[in-house]
Amino acid sequence: MYQKSKFPEPPTDDKRWHSVQVVMRKHGRSPHALIESLHAVQDAFGYLDRDALTYVARSLDVPLSKAYGVATFYQYFTLKPPGQHKCVVCTGTACYIKGMTELLDALKEKYGVNVEQTTEDGTLTLQSACCIGTCGLAPIATVDGEDLGKVSKEELLAKLEEVLHGHS
Amino acid sequence: MVTLEDLSDIRDRVQHELASHKHRIHVCVAAGCIASGSKDVLQAFRNEILSRQLTDKCIVKGVGCMGPCAGSPVIAIEPDGVMYCNVTVDDVPEIMNSLGKQPVARLQMNTDQPFFTRQKKIVLENSGKIDPDEIDDYIAAKGYHSLYKVLSSMSPVEVIAEVIKSGLRGRGGGGYPTGLKWTTVAKTGAQEKYIVCNADEGDPGAFMDRSVLESDPHRVLEGMAIAAYAVGADHGYIYIRAEYPLAYERLRKAIQQAEETTFLGRRIMGTTFNFHIELRLGAGAYVCGEETALIASIEGGRGTPQTTSSLPSRTRLVWENQLSLTTSRPLPTFPQFYATAGIGLRLSVPREAKAQRSSHLQATSRTSD
Numbered sequence: 001m002y003q004k005s006k007f008p009e010p011p012t013d014d015k016r017w018h019s020v021q022v023v024m025r026k027h028g029r030s031p032h033a034l035i036e037s038l039h040a041v042q043d044a045f046g047y048l049d050r051d052a053l054t055y056v057a058r059s060l061d062v063p064l065s066k067a068y069g070v071a072t073f074y075q076y077f078t079l080k081p082p083g084q085h086k087c088v089v090c091t092g093t094a095c096y097i098k099g100m101t102e103l104l105d106a107l108k109e110k111y112g113v114n115v116e117q118t119t120e121d122g123t124l125t126l127q128s129a130c131c132i133g134t135c136g137l138a139p140i141a142t143v144d145g146e147d148l149g150k151v152s153k154e155e156l157l158a159k160l161e162e163v164l165h166g167h168s
Numbered sequence: 169m170v171t172l173e174d175l176s177d178i179r180d181r182v183q184h185e186l187a188s189h190k191h192r193i194h195v196c197v198a199a200g201c202i203a204s205g206s207k208d209v210l211q212a213f214r215n216e217i218l219s220r221q222l223t224d225k226c227i228v229k230g231v232g233c234m235g236p237c238a239g240s241p242v243i244a245i246e247p248d249g250v251m252y253c254n255v256t257v258d259d260v261p262e263i264m265n266s267l268g269k270q271p272v273a274r275l276q277m278n279t280d281q282p283f284f285t286r287q288k289k290i291v292l293e294n295s296g297k298i299d300p301d302e303i304d305d306y307i308a309a310k311g312y313h314s315l316y317k318v319l320s321s322m323s324p325v326e327v328i329a330e331v332i333k334s335g336l337r338g339r340g341g342g343g344y345p346t347g348l349k350w351t352t353v354a355k356t357g358a359q360e361k362y363i364v365c366n367a368d369e370g371d372p373g374a375f376m377d378r379s380v381l382e383s384d385p386h387r388v389l390e391g392m393a394i395a396a397y398a399v400g401a402d403h404g405y406i407y408i409r410a411e412y413p414l415a416y417e418r419l420r421k422a423i424q425q426a427e428e429t430t431f432l433g434r435r436i437m438g439t440t441f442n443f444h445i446e447l448r449l450g451a452g453a454y455v456c457g458e459e460t461a462l463i464a465s466i467e468g469g470r471g472t473p474q475t476t477s478s479l480p481s482r483t484r485l486v487w488e489n490q491l492s493l494t495t496s497r498p499l500p501t502f503p504q505f506y507a508t509a510g511i512g513l514r515l516s517v518p519r520e521a522k523a524q525r526s527s528h529l530q531a532t533s534r535t536s537d
Binding site for chain 2: 009029030031032034035036038039060062065068069070073074075076128130132133134135136137140147149
């Protein structure tokens with residue numbers, strides 16, 4: 001007969017699983033902690049793969065289908081590994097008016113990526129945000145968490161070059 | 169047991185410390201200004217004060233949002249009331265030179281414009297004045313005094329009566345009377361009740377909740393504690409969107425500080441009232457601002473809205489096989505918390521200001537009459 005072990009082992013020996021375990025333990029391994037736990041996995045690894053979903057689902061005693069459902073429902077979670085660097089362009093109303101489409105076009109032209117895509121060499125992921133909440137600084141983009149407010153396409157490309165190749 | 173004297177002591181200490189400095193430099197550290205580099209400006213001021221050996225005359229503080237975000241980073245010089253906008257690190261020495269003299273005209277913001285003169289801040293009264301990371305600053309601004317008053321001298325019925333009398337309504341669009349909602353929840357005989365604070369602010373271009381969460385997080389906690397006392401809840405959730413990492417971090421810190429000082433947690437202020445607040449982080453789903461979807465998301469599921477046949481405050485959820493009652497969005501937006509947190513104490517608004525406010529805010533201010 002199949003018996004579920006009480007606390008499943010993490011899929012790998014990676015130390016980053018420790019932070020995930022801490023979060024799950026903090027919430028008493030309750031099924032309600034599913035989103036918090038997935039946040040922990042994504043913070044540690046950058047994305048959610050099948051092994052991670054299976055591990056979290058088994059630890060919290062929820063069906064894998066539910067974990068998958070939650071992971072695909074929320075825009076924040078991603079199932080694909082991200083590139084080394086991340087560029088987020090805000091596509092909210094204010095940024096749209098201030099010309100964010102030009103930024104996206106320029107990025108596509110230079111790096112060949114659309115929104116939610118990663119460059120072939122895996123160095124850059126382009127994402128969009130519905131609104132990052134600083135409409136006074138529209139159009140805004142973030143590169144690896146650093147905000148670039150009132151940014152022109154030249155400034156954005158220069159910043160990306162600096163990040164990707166270490167020079168401006 | 170926390171007494172009113174303890175709160176007054178903290179207030180006196182902070183105010184004395186502030187008064188002992190001739191110049192107070194307030195640097196905005198809310199999201200808009202941080203994005204424009206206000207943290208570097210803050211550090212530059214600190215370095216400048218140290219290098220000029222002015223630590224006994226000048227104090228520099230990170231404060232919440234002051235309002236004119238398009239001019240970020242914004243700084244204010246108190247007590248002169250001078251505001252500067254678009255300040256860069258290079259401007260710092262010039263501003264330091266001008267302290268106590270003529271302000272730097274090139275950076276100065278005109279505070280005599282309608283945005284400032286015709287605005288009466290009620291919910292955001294502390295925003296831009298106190299350091300959101302310091303509980304003492306909030307106490308110095310009369311924070312947690314209302315909670316003390318409610319716990320020490322009012323019964324839950326009296327608290328609700330006060331809210332009904334104020335005429336306070338929901339700010340989510342429906343305008344549901346808060347007093348009625350609280351009465352409904354208080355009368356329900358459920359064993360466990362929850363206060364759920366909806367901080368999943370998703371409307372494009374609207375950041376009133378974020379301003380408050382980032383600039384004055386303790387105010388939200390105090391309001392929730394009062395609501396919990398009134399309806400008999402002992403557990404609360406704040407559901408906050410993942411796009412507001414700064415607000416999340418400040419709330420987390422605020423909850424920790426409040427628990428250390430017994431303003432939250434078990435036996436609040438030495439009474440028998442317990443109230444725990446847990447933070448729940450959203451994951452980028454706009455629909456989770458809807459109350460049934462929000463509850464589903466707090467429970468760790470997909471944020472799918474459900475049809476309800478009755479008011480959300482009567483929605484029954486099966487939570488760990490226990491029938492529990494959830495007060496979802498008892499206070500659809502934060503302003504209510506404040507008006508509530510201000511019962512009898514905070515809402516002493518000058519008469520001339522009352523005339524300028526909208527009709528339902530006027531109704532709120534009746535509590536102070």
